[in-house]
Amino acid sequence: MADExxxxxxxxxxxxxxxxRLVQAGLRPVVIDExxxxxxxxxxxxxxxxxxxxxxxxxxxxAKATALHTDFDLLRPHIDYHPGTTVWGVSDEGLMTxxxxxxxxxPFSRVIIASGATDRIMPVPGWTTPGAYSLGAAxxxxxxxxxxxxxxxxFMGTGPLLYLVAWQYLQAGARPAAVLDxxxxxxxxxxxxxxxxxxxxxxxxxxxxxxxxxxGVRLHAGITPRAIEASNNQxxxxxxxxxxxxxxxxxxxxxxxxxxxxxxxxxxxxxxCDFTFDPCFTQWRPHVDRNGxxxxxxxxxxxxxxxxxxxxxxxxxxxxxxxxxxRDGGHGVExxxxxxxxxxxxxxxxFGRGLAEAFPWPAHLARALPDETVVCRCExxxxxxxxxxxxxxxxxxxxxxxxxxxxxxxxxxxxMCGLAAAEILAAARNVPVRExxxxxxxxxxxxxxxxxxVKS
Amino acid sequence: xTTYPTNRMQADVIIVGxxxxxxxxxxxxxxxxxxxxxxERNLVxxxxxxxxxxxVRRQSRYLGQLxxxxxxxxxxxxxxxxxxxxxxxxxxxxxxxxxxxxxxxRLEKYAxxxxxxxxxxxxxxxxxxxxxxxxxxxDIRTVSYSPLDGHANPRLAAPAFGRAARRAGARVIENxxxxxxxxxxxxxxxxxxxxHSFQAPLLQISSGAWGRAMAASFGEDIPFAANGPQMxxxxxxxxxxxxxxxxxxxxLEEGVYLRQVKRGNIVYGGGRRSVADxxxxxxxxxPLNTMRQMPYLARLxxxxxxLRVIRTxxxxxxxxxxxxxxxxxxxxxxxxxxxxxxCGHGFQLGPGVGMTMAELIATGHTDIPLEPFHIKRxx
Numbered sequence: 001m002a003d004e005x006x007x008x009x010x011x012x013x014x015x016x017x018x019x020x021r022l023v024q025a026g027l028r029p030v031v032i033d034e035x036x037x038x039x040x041x042x043x044x045x046x047x048x049x050x051x052x053x054x055x056x057x058x059x060x061x062x063a064k065a066t067a068l069h070t071d072f073d074l075l076r077p078h079i080d081y082h083p084g085t086t087v088w089g090v091s092d093e094g095l096m097t098x099x100x101x102x103x104x105x106x107p108f109s110r111v112i113i114a115s116g117a118t119d120r121i122m123p124v125p126g127w128t129t130p131g132a133y134s135l136g137a138a139x140x141x142x143x144x145x146x147x148x149x150x151x152x153x154x155f156m157g158t159g160p161l162l163y164l165v166a167w168q169y170l171q172a173g174a175r176p177a178a179v180l181d182x183x184x185x186x187x188x189x190x191x192x193x194x195x196x197x198x199x200x201x202x203x204x205x206x207x208x209x210x211x212x213x214x215x216g217v218r219l220h221a222g223i224t225p226r227a228i229e230a231s232n233n234q235x236x237x238x239x240x241x242x243x244x245x246x247x248x249x250x251x252x253x254x255x256x257x258x259x260x261x262x263x264x265x266x267x268x269x270x271x272x273c274d275f276t277f278d279p280c281f282t283q284w285r286p287h288v289d290r291n292g293x294x295x296x297x298x299x300x301x302x303x304x305x306x307x308x309x310x311x312x313x314x315x316x317x318x319x320x321x322x323x324x325x326x327r328d329g330g331h332g333v334e335x336x337x338x339x340x341x342x343x344x345x346x347x348x349x350x351f352g353r354g355l356a357e358a359f360p361w362p363a364h365l366a367r368a369l370p371d372e373t374v375v376c377r378c379e380x381x382x383x384x385x386x387x388x389x390x391x392x393x394x395x396x397x398x399x400x401x402x403x404x405x406x407x408x409x410x411x412x413x414x415x416m417c418g419l420a421a422a423e424i425l426a427a428a429r430n431v432p433v434r435e436x437x438x439x440x441x442x443x444x445x446x447x448x449x450x451x452x453x454v455k456s
Numbered sequence: 457x458t459t460y461p462t463n464r465m466q467a468d469v470i471i472v473g474x475x476x477x478x479x480x481x482x483x484x485x486x487x488x489x490x491x492x493x494x495x496e497r498n499l500v501x502x503x504x505x506x507x508x509x510x511x512v513r514r515q516s517r518y519l520g521q522l523x524x525x526x527x528x529x530x531x532x533x534x535x536x537x538x539x540x541x542x543x544x545x546x547x548x549x550x551x552x553x554x555x556x557x558x559x560x561x562r563l564e565k566y567a568x569x570x571x572x573x574x575x576x577x578x579x580x581x582x583x584x585x586x587x588x589x590x591x592x593x594x595d596i597r598t599v600s601y602s603p604l605d606g607h608a609n610p611r612l613a614a615p616a617f618g619r620a621a622r623r624a625g626a627r628v629i630e631n632x633x634x635x636x637x638x639x640x641x642x643x644x645x646x647x648x649x650x651x652h653s654f655q656a657p658l659l660q661i662s663s664g665a666w667g668r669a670m671a672a673s674f675g676e677d678i679p680f681a682a683n684g685p686q687m688x689x690x691x692x693x694x695x696x697x698x699x700x701x702x703x704x705x706x707x708l709e710e711g712v713y714l715r716q717v718k719r720g721n722i723v724y725g726g727g728r729r730s731v732a733d734x735x736x737x738x739x740x741x742x743p744l745n746t747m748r749q750m751p752y753l754a755r756l757x758x759x760x761x762x763l764r765v766i767r768t769x770x771x772x773x774x775x776x777x778x779x780x781x782x783x784x785x786x787x788x789x790x791x792x793x794x795x796x797x798x799c800g801h802g803f804q805l806g807p808g809v810g811m812t813m814a815e816l817i818a819t820g821h822t823d824i825p826l827e828p829f830h831i832k833r834x835x
Contacts, residue, residue, distance in 0.1 A: 089743035090743070091742060091743045093744075096743045393615070394619075396499075403502075403611040404612065409767075410691075413766070442767045442769050443741060444766070447691060447766050448764055449765075450762070450763050450764060451762070452750060453750075454747050
């Protein structure tokens with residue numbers, strides 16, 4: 001399919017910069033984005049009839065957001081842009097996309113996937129109660145719709161997003177009841193060593209925490225979640241153990257939960273790219289070289305969809321993947337451009353690993369999760385059912401566990417619960433989590449209406 | 457994980473292939489009092505046995521297969537007593553529907569022909585069917601109703617038989633790939649890639665789509681294709697569709713079928729198949745087939761068009777040239793038995809095949825007629 005266009009999937013920081021670089025080289029890429037408006041998650045644009053300022057929406061990152069939006073708008077005449085369009089499968093003839101009920105087969109010469117990431121969830125008793133959201137969802141509500149998940153929400157989990165979202169809620173007038181972080185202060189200090197490579201980002205984080213503290217928001221470190229409490233089937237509070245092991249409680253009307261991010265890797269899986277286990281982020285991801293080339297010669301990856309390094313790194317990685325596409329396609333790209341991007345990304349890599357060290361995924365919580373806690377919320381599968389798969393039914397890996405007791409069998413195909421379910425399975429079998437593997441991706445990547453038709 | 461000694465392990469029977477047929481045969485061989493070793497390359501019931509549609513259907517089968525299917529059905533309704541779990545079998549009934557006069561006439565003739573075999577079907581007009589099954593679409597003009605058939609969960613059935621066989625004393629060895637089978641004057645010697653060997657005077661090959669190559673190695677090749685049925689499942693909705701609903705159309709692409717599980721999801725399949733890769737051990741699911749299935753599913757049950765597909769899959773299934781399985785003794789090698797190549801209609805038969813093969817292997821005889829499935833028909 002050498003004569004076919006280059007496809008960029010995703011129009012966040014990575015996808016936008018990739019498309020821009022391809023256009024600079026004289027190509028006309030096809031940009032397919034699931035969102036109705038460009039910007040991705042971190043620089044998500046509000047609907048056209050909303051008029052909050054970039055400073056209000058993006059805080060310290062307002063200039064970057066505006067630049068990414070403006071640059072994309074300038075690209076528009078030079079790309080084929082398909083917003084509101086999901087790539088749901090891969091056929092021999094090309095990518096299968098759907099927009100509303102219209103399915104289109106999009107052939108490609110090369111494809112850059114910049115599909116971003118979603119929240120990484122560790123279940124806790126009560127997490128499926130109405131009023132409990134993922135951190136990302138809490139942020140989308142605010143950015144896209146100017147809605148808060150509650151008037152006094154608790155944000156629980158770990159990672160920089162916890163403080164950013166809490167701070168954004170504070171700015172929006174919904175003062176959080178508490179921020180509960182499973183990472184201890186001492187753990188964070190260890191990660192700081194590597195994070196020092198990007199002092200400005202660290203300073204921003206410190207500022208968010210300081211602003212929150214100044215507004216009277218309690219920031220608790222080194223906590224162990226116990227339960228999300230409900231009254232009248234609505235979130236009413238959170239209980240946790242503090243770093244000294246004392247049981248604590250806080251009343252709230254909503255909870256945002258997130259333990260860092262997980263890459264959206266389904267398309268790379270459907271395209272049969274090789275995967276590798278990343279011990280730093282304790283998750284499987286497609287194997288890429290430092291330019292974003294996968295094991296498949298026509299598939300490239302960039303941004304948080306392959307390596308969790310944040311938006312700045314995503315912009316550089318998007319440009320870099322585009323450079324690799326251009327060079328592999330016979331277009332001239334200066335070595336210095338590669339070198340400069342590698343240097344930029346080396347700093348980001350160090351920082352990203354520092355973050356993962358400072359805000360570690362609390363795998364140990366999986367072992368302690370009560371049997372009756374729902375893990376797979378689509379199929380209502382409890383931790384006990386996963387343990388039954390591990391024990392009585394002798395499932396050695398995730399796909400077998402899924403076949404026998406259904407975790408990851410539902411609408412989201414384990415995107416929400418898969419990593420936590422793997423920890424539960426691994427803990428129950430007393431093996432490292434990499435040994436229980438990862439859920440295989442099946443099309444459609446997102447639910448597909450049964451009244452679709454192929455548009456030729 | 458099963459551990460076993462490094463010296464050669466012996467038994468009365470070795471079964472190569474732990475799909476539904478192998479697992480069920482192992483279970484029933486133990487009930488015949490024979491010692492048995494079951495060798496499975498991956499995990500029991502992972503290939504076609506675990507990813508098929510889950511039809512527990514007798515109607516429209518080759519008439520000569522009905523005695524076997526009847527036996528199997530009698531076991532299905534007794535699964536909890538036999539193996540301790542029901543594999544989600546529900547006797548929901550099964551309806552075959554058609555929009556064409558010609559296919560309708562075929563259904564009517566079959567309903568007469570199958571009666572002597574003890575299969576009672578009711579032929580209905582479209583309106584009669586819609587009065588009983590309101591979800592059936594307006595284009596349907598003839599319906600054949602089999603009240604005593606139903607469906608079950610293929611992901612559970614074969615592993616359940618594997619566990620039951622193990623509890624009954626069978627040595628079920630997983631993650632062990634057979635690389636050589638030789639026959640001495642007395643015994644079969646089976647060697648595996650991890651360097652172990654096994655010995656028995658009796659051997660059953662029940663390795664599904666991979667059975668053809670094994671039979672060929674004994675000089676018994678057959679016309680054969682390995683294909684991937686195209687399956688899918690919708691998001692859940694309230695449990696309303698009782699029977700399995702299948703199209704009786706003779707047009708390939710129209711031949712889709714669906715069933716609703718009690719959790720609410722609608723499982724479907726049918727139409728074109730993909731070509732399986734026996735080396736990679738995978739069958740692709742072609743998303744274009746998913747698209748092709750949509751309008752025909754909506755013809756069976758129009759309301760399905762309002763739902764969304766949440767997952768699609770395929771599996772490696774073996775199809776014999778005449779669309780009948782290879783089942784029974786070898787025609788060349790004494791002590792060798794086959795049960796593979798069930799052409800996409802083996803799930804219902806699984807328990808019956810296990811019982812019948814165990815009977816045949818243990819006693820040299822079975823009352824179930826197996827002549828049409830004998831491998832010698834291709835020689």
